[in-house]
Amino acid sequence: MEKRIEKRLPRSIELMYGCNDTFSPGIALNLSHHGMLIHADCQMVPIDREIKLVLTLNEDVVSMRGVVCWNSEIIGMEPETDKHLGIFIPDPHPDYVSYVDRLD
Numbered sequence: 001m002e003k004r005i006e007k008r009l010p011r012s013i014e015l016m017y018g019c020n021d022t023f024s025p026g027i028a029l030n031l032s033h034h035g036m037l038i039h040a041d042c043q044m045v046p047i048d049r050e051i052k053l054v055l056t057l058n059e060d061v062v063s064m065r066g067v068v069c070w071n072s073e074i075i076g077m078e079p080e081t082d083k084h085l086g087i088f089i090p091d092p093h094p095d096y097v098s099y100v101d102r103l104d
Contacts, residue, residue: 026038
């Protein structure tokens with residue numbers, strides 16, 4: 001697993017994530033242009049699965065594609081630990097990039 005080299009911003013934003021028309025609420029943390037960590041209580045997603053991310057940024061709904069790089073079940077975190085997904089964003093939406101830039 002290759003680590004993100006971009007600066008991670010310790011901010012959070014609510015989003016919806018999912019695949020196959022099944023979406024769950026989540027909180028995106030550690031934002032960067034091409035990645036984020038999702039606090040995922042409702043739906044764990046297997047590694048290498050493509051997911052859809054839906055965020056509301058400045059009152060605009062932004063949708064983009066992400067790929068699950070890791071999940072907390074696979075890397076052996078304790079069962080009582082929060083569930084997380086590590087997401088790679090291959091082609092970030094321009095509004096998302098602008099949003100992240102403004103956070104810095």
